[in-house]
Every structure is written in C-alpha cells, then in structure tokens.
Amino acid sequence: MNYMDEYRDRRTVLGLAERIGKLASGRTAPMTFMEVCGTHTMAIYQYGIRSLLPPEVRLISGPGCPVCVTPNGYVDKAVAYSRLPETIIATFGDMVRVPGSSSCLMEERARGRDVRVVYSPLDAVSLAERNPGKRVVFVGVGFETTAPTIAGSILAAHARGVDNYFVLAAHKTIPIPMQLLSADPELAIDGYLCPAHVSAIIGADSYSFLASEQRVPCVVTGFEPTDIMQGVEMLVRQVVEGRSEVEIEYSRVVKREGNRKAQQILAEVFVPFDAEWRGIGVIPGSGLEIAPAYAAYDAEKAIPVAVEEPREHKGCLCGEILKGKVTPFECPLFAAACTPEAPVGACMVSSEGTCAAAYKYGR
Structure with a gap:
C-alpha cells in the first residue's frame, strides 16, 4: 500500500463513518459543520462524503474559494487595466473566466x-523584465496560501x-470571516x-x-477521504463531550505556529485593510493591501484607471452559497443558465467553487 492509498482506503473510511454514526446517535438536532476551503469542498463532493454521514451530521460549504469571494468590482478593475495601452495582464488561470459586471x-x-x-x-516579474517598455499588472487574488508568493514577487522585483511590475491586490484572510459566520444564528x-x-x-x-x-470547535483537516472523515469525527466528539478546542x-x-518565514514576508509587504467579500460585504481587517513601503508596486496607487460601476448578475445566488445559506441546487440558474462552459457566477468558474464541485460530482 502506498502513501496515498492509506488515506483512500475504503474500509478505513467506512469504519470512520460507523464511529461517527455511533457518536452522533440520539442527537435531537443535527450538528452543522462548515468547511472553508475550496479544496475541501471539491473533495467532499468528489468522494461523496455527505452520503457517508448520519442524519445528525450536516456539512455546509463556506467562503473557502478565493476566486469566488472576489467581488465583481475587482474583476472590473482587472478588465479596465487590460484595456490600457502598453499593458500586459498576468494572472492565474482561474481568474481569466470569472465574469465581471460586463466582461x-x-x-x-x-x-x-x-x-x-x-x-x-x-x-510575471520575469515577463516585466522581458518587456521593459510595457507595464505588467499581476492579478493577485488569494488567501494566506498564495499571498506570500505574491509578496515574494514584489520583493524580487x-x-x-x-x-514596471505591479500587483492588483485582492488578498483576503480566513479567520475573521469565520468569526463573523459563526456568530450568525441563522x-x-x-x-x-x-x-x-x-x-x-x-x-x-x-x-x-x-x-x-x-466556543466553536475547530479541526484542521487534510484533503483525502480519511482526513475529512477523521476531521468530522473529531468535531463530533468535541460537540458530544462539550469541548471547544483547536485540533x-x-x-x-x-503545525500550531505555522510557517514563520511566510508570515514574516506577509508582514513586511502587506498590511490589513477592510476588504469586500462577495455575498458578505466589507469585513474590517480581513484583507491584505500592499504596504506603503512598496506602494510603487501597487497597481491601484501607481496606475489610475476608470472603472465602471459594479453590478451583480440577476438571479445568481453565489453570495448566499458562499455564506452556506443555500446550496447550488437551490439556485435557479444552476446547471441551466449557469454551467462551467457558460458560467454566470464565480462559484461555477473556479476549480474550487462550490457550484463547480456540485456540477461535476453532485448531480
């Protein structure tokens, strides 16, 4: 058995499902657990995790996809920069197809x-070096995972x-929105x-x-079926035993302390600011913007551009889906007007989007 097979072993997964069922048995109300990671969302749909859980355990998907939580106004800015002369837009693949207000x-x-x-x-930095007569604007979207690499690119430039290298920054941090959502009685x-x-x-x-x-239990969980099932079991056990810990x-x-080097790079290049999240609104201190010491690399400060008034797409429930209040199957556009080939909302575009996961594995 190789390393990956151990975490996808059917007998182990079914054994965990049985243990979860026994732990949760007799609960008068279901326990609701939220994942806030797009890769978790995709894995839960791919491996049919929900079908293995008892009625007493309910999984909902939260704002774990950085592309999805990026509002239309940011996409509109990227589009506006692409229309400027002598300008190259550099981006990760997911962002290319995310709809803005009109393009x-x-x-x-x-x-x-x-x-x-x-x-x-x-x-993108190398691209700027090879094109000294043009501006290269990198579309910087992501959570704390990708933010250090983008901070590193600014340091490298x-x-x-x-x-002639600039970043259109839309980085966000996860813990503060989790606090906001866990306070929502709905x-x-x-x-x-x-x-x-x-x-x-x-x-x-x-x-x-x-x-x-x-008093909200937390379990940091991996991406394989046994990881997710064991994470759920650990959460159920905390609830049943009346504990609220971070496991x-x-x-x-x-690790408990994380990656200190990456944290140092983030602290040097970025500072917190009040960021807008699709469907949630502005969350104080939840974003990362480029620090004044590196303002020369901040596209918004260095390159003024006119941007259209952002607007949402009628009928799209992406915002409510990101808050875990509805599922993709409750959206009237899902798998009809909105498909991966012709997406209306960001949740259908990204490989980590809840709608994309439901479309691929949940229908």
Missing part, C-alpha cells in the same frame, strides 16, 4: 488585449530593480473543518479565538 479577462483577450496566464508571480455553526493550505501558513493557533471566545488532524503538514 471578463477571457473576453478582453479575444478582443486583442494582452492577457497571459502564468504559473507563478515570479513568472524590488531587489532586481524591475519598476447558520448555527457547531464546528469548523479548518483549511489545510491556509493553516500551513498561519498555523492552527490562529483559530484559537474561535474556540475560546465563541489538528492534518498533523503531517500543519
């Missing part, structure tokens, strides 16, 4: 704008004297499956305030 980067590329997909922010969240990739950077202790102040199931990667 997307893919449509702009079809109209002749210079939009390029890169695999790393450092590729600074060290290499690249003055959701009545009993525990969190905490994101693994993010936690590898910020550390499991970053969720301690949720357990101590809001680590994904101990082979995540």
Whole structure:
C-alpha cells in the first residue's frame, strides 16, 4: 500500500463513518459543520462524503474559494487595466473566466488585449523584465496560501530593480470571516473543518479565538477521504463531550505556529485593510493591501484607471452559497443558465467553487 492509498482506503473510511454514526446517535438536532476551503469542498463532493454521514451530521460549504469571494468590482478593475495601452495582464488561470459586471479577462483577450496566464508571480516579474517598455499588472487574488508568493514577487522585483511590475491586490484572510459566520444564528455553526493550505501558513493557533471566545470547535483537516472523515469525527466528539478546542488532524503538514518565514514576508509587504467579500460585504481587517513601503508596486496607487460601476448578475445566488445559506441546487440558474462552459457566477468558474464541485460530482 502506498502513501496515498492509506488515506483512500475504503474500509478505513467506512469504519470512520460507523464511529461517527455511533457518536452522533440520539442527537435531537443535527450538528452543522462548515468547511472553508475550496479544496475541501471539491473533495467532499468528489468522494461523496455527505452520503457517508448520519442524519445528525450536516456539512455546509463556506467562503473557502478565493476566486469566488472576489467581488465583481475587482474583476472590473482587472478588465479596465487590460484595456490600457502598453499593458500586459498576468494572472492565474482561474481568474481569466470569472465574469465581471460586463466582461471578463477571457473576453478582453479575444478582443486583442494582452492577457497571459502564468504559473507563478515570479513568472510575471520575469515577463516585466522581458518587456521593459510595457507595464505588467499581476492579478493577485488569494488567501494566506498564495499571498506570500505574491509578496515574494514584489520583493524580487524590488531587489532586481524591475519598476514596471505591479500587483492588483485582492488578498483576503480566513479567520475573521469565520468569526463573523459563526456568530450568525441563522447558520448555527457547531464546528469548523479548518483549511489545510491556509493553516500551513498561519498555523492552527490562529483559530484559537474561535474556540475560546465563541466556543466553536475547530479541526484542521487534510484533503483525502480519511482526513475529512477523521476531521468530522473529531468535531463530533468535541460537540458530544462539550469541548471547544483547536485540533489538528492534518498533523503531517500543519503545525500550531505555522510557517514563520511566510508570515514574516506577509508582514513586511502587506498590511490589513477592510476588504469586500462577495455575498458578505466589507469585513474590517480581513484583507491584505500592499504596504506603503512598496506602494510603487501597487497597481491601484501607481496606475489610475476608470472603472465602471459594479453590478451583480440577476438571479445568481453565489453570495448566499458562499455564506452556506443555500446550496447550488437551490439556485435557479444552476446547471441551466449557469454551467462551467457558460458560467454566470464565480462559484461555477473556479476549480474550487462550490457550484463547480456540485456540477461535476453532485448531480
């Protein structure tokens, strides 16, 4: 048995399902657990995790997809920058197809704008070096997982004297929205499956305030079926025993303190600010903007551009889906007007989007 097979072993998964059923048996109301990681969302649908759980355990998907929580206004800015002369837009692949208010980067590329997909922010820095007569604007979307790499690209551009590299920053942090959602009585969240990739950077202790102040159990969980099932079992056990702690199931990667080096880079290049989240609104202190010391690399400060008034797409429930208040199947556009080939909302575009996961594995 190789390393991956151990975490996908059918007997182990079914054994965990049986243990969860016994632990949860007799509960008068279901326990509601939210995952806030797009990779978890995809894995839960892919492996049919919900079908293995008893009626007493309910899983809902939260705002764990960074592309999905990015509001239309940001996409509109990226589109506006793509229309400027002598400007190259560099972006990760997911962002190319995300609809803005009236266009997307893919449509702009079809109209002749210079939009390029890169695999790393450092590729965008190199692109700027090779094109000294043009501005390269990197579309910087992500949580604490990708933010250090984008911060590193700014440091690299600074060290290499690249003055035509800019970042359109839309980085967000996860713990503060989790606090907001767990305080929502309509959701009545009993525990969190905490994101693994993010936690590898910020550390499991970053969720301690949720357990101590809001009495919400948290388990940092990996992505394989046994990881997720064991994470659910740990949450159920905490609820049944009346505990609220931060536990680590994904101990082979995540530590209490996180990645100190990545945290140092983030603290040097970014500062907190009040960020807008699709469907949730502005959450104080939940975003990361480029620090004044590196303002020369901030596209919004260095390159003024006119942006259209943002508007949402009629009928799209992406915002409510991101809050866990409805499922994709409750959206009137799902699998009809909105498909992966012709997405209306960001939740259908991203490979980590709840609607994309439901469309691929849940129908």
